[in-house]
Amino acid sequence: MKRTELPTTMRASVLVRAGELTIETRPVPAPAPDQVIVRVNAVGICGSDVHYFHEGRIGDFVVEEPLVLGHEAGGTIVAVGADIDHSRLGERVSIEPQRPCRVCEFCRSGRYNLCPQIEFYATPPIDGAFAEYVAIQGDFAYAVPDSVSDDAAALMEPLSVAIAAVQKAGVRPGSRVLITGAGPIGIVTAQTARAFGATEIVISDPMAERREVALRFGATEAVDPAAGPLGSGYDSFVDASGSPVAVKQGISALKPGGVAVLVGMGADEIALPVSTIQNRELVVTGIFRYANTWPTAIELVSSGAVDLDALVTGTFGIAEVREALDSAAQPSTLKSIVRPGREHAGDV
Numbered sequence: 001m002k003r004t005e006l007p008t009t010m011r012a013s014v015l016v017r018a019g020e021l022t023i024e025t026r027p028v029p030a031p032a033p034d035q036v037i038v039r040v041n042a043v044g045i046c047g048s049d050v051h052y053f054h055e056g057r058i059g060d061f062v063v064e065e066p067l068v069l070g071h072e073a074g075g076t077i078v079a080v081g082a083d084i085d086h087s088r089l090g091e092r093v094s095i096e097p098q099r100p101c102r103v104c105e106f107c108r109s110g111r112y113n114l115c116p117q118i119e120f121y122a123t124p125p126i127d128g129a130f131a132e133y134v135a136i137q138g139d140f141a142y143a144v145p146d147s148v149s150d151d152a153a154a155l156m157e158p159l160s161v162a163i164a165a166v167q168k169a170g171v172r173p174g175s176r177v178l179i180t181g182a183g184p185i186g187i188v189t190a191q192t193a194r195a196f197g198a199t200e201i202v203i204s205d206p207m208a209e210r211r212e213v214a215l216r217f218g219a220t221e222a223v224d225p226a227a228g229p230l231g232s233g234y235d236s237f238v239d240a241s242g243s244p245v246a247v248k249q250g251i252s253a254l255k256p257g258g259v260a261v262l263v264g265m266g267a268d269e270i271a272l273p274v275s276t277i278q279n280r281e282l283v284v285t286g287i288f289r290y291a292n293t294w295p296t297a298i299e300l301v302s303s304g305a306v307d308l309d310a311l312v313t314g315t316f317g318i319a320e321v322r323e324a325l326d327s328a329a330q331p332s333t334l335k336s337i338v339r340p341g342r343e344h345a346g347d348v
Contacts, residue, residue: 006028006037006078006079006133007028008027008028009025009026009027009028010025010026010027010028010131010132010133011023011024011025011026011131011132011318011340012024012025012026012068012127012130012131012132012318012340013068013069013070013130013131013318013319013321013338013340014066014067014068015052015053015063015066015067015068015069016066017056017063018052018053018054018055018056018057018063019053019054019056021053021321021322023318023319024066026131028132028133029133029134029135030079030135031079031080031081031084031135032081032135033081033082033083033084034081034083034084034137034138035080035081035084035135035136035137035138036077036079036080036081036084036088036093036135036136036137036138036141037077037078037079037080037133037134037135038073038075038076038077038078038093038095038133038134038135038136038141039075039076039077039078039132039133039341040073040074040075040129040131040132040133040134040340040341041074041075041076041092041150041153041154041339041341042073042074042075042150042151042153042154042337042338042339043070043071043072043073043128043129043130043154043337043338043339043340044070044072044073044151044154044155044157044158044335044336044337044338045070045072045324045325045327045328045335045336045337045338046070046071046072046157046158047183047184047185047265047328048071048122048123048265049069049070049071049122049128049325050325050328050329051265052067052069052122053069053322053325058265059268061123061124062124063124064124064125065124065125067122067124067125067127067128068122068127068128068129068130068131069122069128069130069321070121070122070128070129070130070131070338071097071120071121071122071123071128071129071157072097072129072154072155072157072158073094073095073097073121073128073129073134073154073157074092074093074094074095074144074150074151074152074153074154074156075092075093075095075134075150075153076090076091076092076093077089077090077091077093077141078090078133080138081138083138084138088138088141088143091141091143092143092144092146092148092150092153093141093142093143093144093153094141094142094144094148094153094154094156094157094294094297094298095121095129095134095136095140095141095142095157096136096140096141096142096157096160096294097120097121097122097128097129097136097140097157098112098113098118098119098120098121098140098289099118099119099120099136099137099140100112100113100115100117100118101115101117101118102115104116104117110291110292111291112291113288113289113290113291114288120289121134129340130318130321130338130340131340132318132340132341142156142294142295142298144156144298144302145298145302147302148298148301148302149308149309151308151309151312151335151337152301152308152309154337155188155308155311155312155335156294156297156298156301156308158184158185158188158335159188159192159293159297159300159301159306159308160289160290160293160294160297161185161188161263161287161289161290162185162188162189162191162192163192163290163293163296163297163300164287164289164290164291164293165189165192165238165240165261165263165287166189166192166193166196166236166238168259168261168285168287169236169237169238169259169260169261170235170236170259171193171196171197171198171235171236172196172197172198173196173197173198173199174197174198174199175193175196175197175198175199175200175235175236176198176199176200176202176233176234176235176236177193177198177200177201177202177234177235177236177237177238178202178203178204178230178231178234178236178237178238178250178253178254179193179201179202179203179204179219179237179238179239179240180203180204180205180225180230180237180238180239180240180241180243180246180247180249180250180264181203181204181205181239181240181241181242181243181246181264182203182204182205182207182210182211182213182214182219182222182240183205183210183240183241183334184311184334184335185240185263185264186203186205186214186238186240186241187203187213187214187217187218187311187334188217188306188308188311189238189240189263190203190214190217190218190219191217191218191305191306191307192300192306193218193236193238194218194305195300195305195306198236199220200220200221201218201219201220201221202219202220202221202222202223202230202231202234203219203221203222203223204222204223204224204225204230204246204249204250205222205224205225205241206224206225206226207331208224209331209332210331211223211224213334216310217307217310217311225245225246225249229249229253230249230250230253231253232253232255233253233254233255234253234254234255234258235254235255235258235259236254236258236259236260236261237250237251237253237254237258237259237260237261238250238260238261238263239260239261239262239263239264240263240264241264241266242264242265242266242267243264243266244266244267244270244271246264247260247262247266247270247272248270248271248272248273251272251273251276251277251282251284252273252276254280254282255280256280256281256282257280257281257282258280258282258283259282259283259284259285260282260283260284260285261285261286261287262284262285262286262287263286263287272284311334311335312334312335312336312337313327313332313333313334313335313336314327314333314336314337314345315336315337315338315339315345316336316337316338316339316344316345317338317339317342317343317344317345317347318338318339318340318341318342318343319343319344320338320344320345321338324336324337324338
């Protein structure tokens with residue numbers, strides 16, 4: 001193991017229980033042989049962070065002891081384990097925030113996101129990245145070029161969600177795509193669909209402000225779902241809203257043989273138009289995070305095909321995580337960024 005001169009302690013924003021955050025002083029992690037230690041430069045606020053903060057749980061995942069939130073992270077490698085080349089010290093990286101077992105049938109087939117033993121940042125009981133330093137396996141810390149900002153390095157994570165959705169939806173040059181929900185994932189999915197060659201990208205959202213944003217980020221048309229049908233004959237449908245109504249509308253708008261991918265978190269159970277699915281031979285599926293997406297994400301951003309920096313609508317320091325989480329409820333917010341190395345947003 002080799003470490004640079006690191007402090008022995010660090011600050012972390014800790015969710016004590018639903019609705020209660022505190023700043024704690026914790027030991028700086030030491031790397032296992034296959035790990036690197038990353039000084040966290042930027043962390044994006046995700047909807048799951050907001051859910052844990054307000055509800056203390058997501059489905060079967062329950063916050064039963066203090067938890068560090070945050071999983072959309074990028075930073076700089078400042079220490080390496082014994083099995084990691086020392087040349088990686090100082091490397092700027094984007095973190096894929098999960099640790100699969102690597103030996104189960106899903107890991108061995110390349111679908112490691114389905115590993116039953118997977119550990120994921122900010123999912124109980126695994127701490128996340130609202131901290132000054134984190135540990136991650138070396139091959140899940142991806143080097144980013146100098147042209148990629150710290151914020152964009154962090155936002156490779158939601159971009160990976162969009163890549164997984166667009167790949168599963170079968171989007172290709174000439175595709176007609178419908179997306180319901182113009183929040184951060186819907187907006188990134190629109191950009192990704194455009195990068196994959198879709199020529200018609202219709203995004204639906206009840207909020208006029210979000211529809212206007214969608215048109216700046218790849219959508220060819222933005223519609224109000226309350227104004228009438230969402231169109232028809234789409235090759236692919238991606239739900240990024242979690243709304244049962246939106247899911248049913250989107251499935252009904254697909255052409256025969258079309259694919260629906262459910263991404264948004266909503267009700268655990270909803271009624272589906274089964275006869276439509278059968279008669280049109282539709283494929284209805286979901287995604288659980290992502291696998292093998294980071295190289296594509298980095299290429300899309302570094303080439304300019306996807307603009308992640310433009311999604312950032314606010315920055316916050318480690319003492320302002322509550323404000324960052326609350327900002328997600330504002331219609332004008334796309335992505336809020338926490339900078340753990342700063343106390344407040346204006347600190348240098």
